Amino acid sequence: MQLDINFVRQQFPALAQSSESKIAFLENAGGSCLCTQTTEILNSYYNHHRVQPYHATPISQDAGNAMNAGYTALATYLNVDENDLYFGPSTSQNTYVLANALWGYLQEGDEIIVTNQDHEANSGSWRRLKNRGVIVREWQVDSETGSLSLEKLHNLLSEKTKLVAFPHCSNILGEINPVVKICSMAHQVGAKAIVDGVSFAGHGLPDVKDLGADIYLFSLYKVYGPHLGVMVISQQMAGLLESQGHYFNSAEREKRLMPAGPDHAQIAAIKGVSNYFDAVFEHHYGVDGAVNDKAAIIRSLFHEAERIPLDRLLAYLNQHPKVTIVGPKTSHNRAPTISFLPQGQSPHALVRSVGDLGAMGAAGHFYSPRLLTALGINPDSGVARYSLVHYNSLADVDLLIDALEQCL
Numbered sequence: 001m002q003l004d005i006n007f008v009r010q011q012f013p014a015l016a017q018s019s020e021s022k023i024a025f026l027e028n029a030g031g032s033c034l035c036t037q038t039t040e041i042l043n044s045y046y047n048h049h050r051v052q053p054y055h056a057t058p059i060s061q062d063a064g065n066a067m068n069a070g071y072t073a074l075a076t077y078l079n080v081d082e083n084d085l086y087f088g089p090s091t092s093q094n095t096y097v098l099a100n101a102l103w104g105y106l107q108e109g110d111e112i113i114v115t116n117q118d119h120e121a122n123s124g125s126w127r128r129l130k131n132r133g134v135i136v137r138e139w140q141v142d143s144e145t146g147s148l149s150l151e152k153l154h155n156l157l158s159e160k161t162k163l164v165a166f167p168h169c170s171n172i173l174g175e176i177n178p179v180v181k182i183c184s185m186a187h188q189v190g191a192k193a194i195v196d197g198v199s200f201a202g203h204g205l206p207d208v209k210d211l212g213a214d215i216y217l218f219s220l221y222k223v224y225g226p227h228l229g230v231m232v233i234s235q236q237m238a239g240l241l242e243s244q245g246h247y248f249n250s251a252e253r254e255k256r257l258m259p260a261g262p263d264h265a266q267i268a269a270i271k272g273v274s275n276y277f278d279a280v281f282e283h284h285y286g287v288d289g290a291v292n293d294k295a296a297i298i299r300s301l302f303h304e305a306e307r308i309p310l311d312r313l314l315a316y317l318n319q320h321p322k323v324t325i326v327g328p329k330t331s332h333n334r335a336p337t338i339s340f341l342p343q344g345q346s347p348h349a350l351v352r353s354v355g356d357l358g359a360m361g362a363a364g365h366f367y368s369p370r371l372l373t374a375l376g377i378n379p380d381s382g383v384a385r386y387s388l389v390h391y392n393s394l395a396d397v398d399l400l401i402d403a404l405e406q407c408l
């Protein structure tokens, strides 16, 4: 089964505009377009439910039900219990809150492992625990490839390790890490695993139960949804975390790790993301099709659709004498987030001139300066990055290749 890209693109109003004006949107690792299913629920909630939810009036009850539907839909797609879901304004904000909550679990002298491959959101909050007497060990990438080796992790783990934080997928390299294996290595020494799935989730929501992470993080604004950070926290792990909410709310599960309180409309709009996935599924397989593992089927539909433009772009970049790809050179085991260094000009200058020709990417360190430094790349000049998702067509990639051909 091949993804019907025309059907998919019709679900994203921003893409209709960009097709008309010959613009290729290739900065999805920064934030994806919103599907109509998400904006419909946002509009409907803002227009009809502008009251506090969960009170005794009918509109308030409706508002609460709309929010509950968001929880249920997302939990189903992630294969977790909806009581494992927590939300905050972003993943960076969520790790900040979690680092404080972890103080119920960590003690002075405990060791934690962080990487220098991560976005700073899954690094800085944990590193700051050093100020409270926690010993921070760095799992360092290979300085040539940027990859994380299991052997190095093995050498860092001990019975003192309480936490291992690492990325599912790097937002620069696009390389996908073996999450199941790493979580199991952490668990073998009694440590907990925190996985940053932000760069992975937009390519198809993972089966979080299968991965074995104690905490799995991602951001819905990169998954066609509202600007919310998601925390999937196992019940066992949640029991080790200190409440960060008001003292009188500490028994209310969903308020314990959400001190700010969510935007209610955004929680309701999560259902829009699952409605979009449902629509894709029904369009390709019919309503009576195999629904047992809808998330897995959609994931492989998306991955397969992404691979074709990814292969074309990698083939172009690999043969170009003025390009050095930063990250894996083939589509094996990687997301279509492609970074590179251009020769003879800065990444910023290249991205600007390519953007003038309609292919929208970005340049910089993308909040992963530690990784660039480890690779010998100056974070201030950074890399050029073009990141695709399933709705990017071959025409998008051809537009980019034509523009690169003129500008490199």
Ligand SMILES: Cc1ncc(COP(=O)(O)O)c(C=O)c1O
Pocket: 029, 030, 089, 090, 091, 092, 093, 119, 121, 122, 167, 169, 170, 171, 196, 198, 199, 218, 219, 228, 229
């Ligand atoms: C891999 C990765 N982790 C974490 C984050 C932070 O997410 P948020 O913007 O929701 O704080 C980002 C954002 O770009 C990211 O790419």
